[in-house]
Amino acid sequence: MTKISLELGSGGSLMRDFIAGRIVPSLGDPLLRELGDAVHLPGGIAFTTDSYVVDPLFFPGGDIGRLAVNGTVNDLVVSGAEPRFLSLALILEEGFDTGTLDRVIRSIGTAAKAAGVRIVTGDTKVVRRGQGDKVYINTAGVGRSIARPRQARIRRGDKVILTGTLGDHSLAVMLARGDFGLSSSVRSDCAPLLFLLPLWKKGALWMRDVTRGGLATVLFELAERLPFPVVVDEDRIPLSRPVRAASELLGIDPLYMACEGKAVVIAPAAGAEGFLKLMRAHPLGRKAAIIGEIQDRIGRPGELLLRTGVGGLRLLEPLTSELLPRIC
């Protein structure tokens, strides 16, 4: 492609391929090539960065500031690091209301405190009206490495655990835009996943937070690198009622809807029940559930399969482009 299209930003395989095919080869760094959520550096430090662009800035359950803190915190947590410090870079559009900016900054402060991280350095720029959408935020995060994901150690019988309901963030933002004439009680699930950190020492094999592209995309990226197929049970996937309703009404599949405070954890077979108990003991993990497993009775290596609620079976593909409501 010669021009960037909006479709590229929807977080699916288009973006993955773009980065892997265009950006990484140009920079040529072996650590970058791994393209993990965060990277473990020599000296026991983990490092990550993320940028936040959301419309509207405020929505039920969160705002861009809170996203900017928790998103980066969570990238560190699921990579096996204890989050410690964040940087904060702001790009402000000329004409943006300073009162609103105050609200965003306050929210950042509150979220940082709740996540136990300090914001220790930052930058601010202003661009002309029309050249930025109110505010863009970038946060880089530094943490203490406490474990490494061990994908190579994943075996048959290991379990797939989802920490809670899918799609709440995605729906909250969609509805806050005023689209679709649908009103519901849904709230973004934007939250720090610190309660998962102890699981690393208890033998957690792999974690990923379920953001853009949804559960199916996250699991597909894992499945394609495993020697055994991953099977997930549709019936066991926790969904809140508002998300269930909206997904049927609008024809959007919850398996592809973004969250901002949920993760997939691969637990060793023996430890899975223990993991579940630990998660459910925390307010953010009450709906945690074992939703599937790594096995070899059905499917082929590299595949991600869904056992449907009616007793059928189908392959799950990653999200390839923007999730759009359907009428068909």
Added chain:
Amino acid sequence: MKELRDPNALRRLLGDIAERARKLERRPRLMEVCGTHTMALFKGGLTPLIEAAGVEMVSGPGCPVCITPNAIHEAAIAIVTGSEGVTLAAFGDMTRVPTRRGSLQTAIPAGNTRLRIVYSPEEALVEARREPDRPVVFYGAGFETTIPAIAYTVRQASSEGLKNYSVLPALWLIPPALRAILTAGEVAVDGFIYPGHVSAVIGLEPYEFVAREFGVPGAVAGFEPGDILLAIRSVLEQIAAGKPRVALEYSRAIGREGNPVARALMGEIFEPYDACWRGLGRIGASGLRFRKEFAGFDAASRFGLETEGSERDLAGCRCGEVLRGVIRPQGCRLFGTKCRPDSPLGPCMVSYEGACLIHFKFGPERRPRP
């Protein structure tokens, strides 16, 4: 309605279907007309179960994304790239169809023109009311289920004097397409699963000719797994009895007469014409265009665009033949190689109901082996 998804009930129905299929002379081949049925079968993982029960399902042309010719997509793209200060509102899938000018998603809008994805045509109308000085074009695509809603927006715009509102129409009628498929005789179909929500508008009468003139049975089905299996069972029963008719297996939701108010509204704004379908060619009285009194709301004439034209599929794309059931997706050289879900070359790979997309994700060679 979770009872209609109960695995035990479905298993029972599948057993019944298998028994009936076994007793027939040859393996029955049923066409589900509506893309939403294709989607429901796929999402539920039902297709392998139905095939194991001895029934072959083939997809019909009921996918508006698939059968709208590229000429109309290109007209929509021309509006977005060629006119400043316009809002083009469209349903999601329509915006991803690839043409020689890219898709609506990848098109770079002129000036401060915007593409807006909507769930209801009424959202486009609301947008037009909100900014009366800004042209709003609704890219209105659909079958009889959706056409009344689109007609409503035109009637409202007309009575409110909303001069900035217009519709780029891609309106298709199901029964003429069925006649074309049956007349062409390219695909042997033993029975039809009729679209439940199209039928909510048109009723059952428009399908009667299928049974009467062609002797092919059919049943109107809802969209839960149980609904579809009930309809399949009804069709098999009709085949066995040699008594083709139009059975109603969705009586909780629709009446035999359909919705006369909706039909009247369609007829007030639009009139039938011989439309050109991708793959199926020109079919008599199969499309709707604006009546003269409302022609002022036709975006094609407002923006001076041609929406008819020779087939402008991308080179090598055989979606047309797939839509007619002449070849399976695997028969197209581009399938799975150059044409994939993340780089589609034709609408059958774009639409969630597109046969190519569904076969890519779940075709026989990719089916999980139990």
Added chain:
Amino acid sequence: MCLAVPAKIVRLEESGQGTASYMGSEVKVNLSLVPQARRGDWVIIHAGFAISVMDAKEARETLRLFKELAAASQDEGA
């Protein structure tokens, strides 16, 4: 082309508009195509428009049928 869901009308508003409840969420619905619909009726909603009013008796029949099918299946499986 047929994605539509059943929902219950909870409020009638002016000019053919209304609000329906679907699994606990409220959705705006245009009722112009079903002028006979009343509060409490179940309708089929497609693209923001009610296209049909449901028949409660037939719905109960369908549910009964499926409950029977499920029970019969379990008897067999036992």
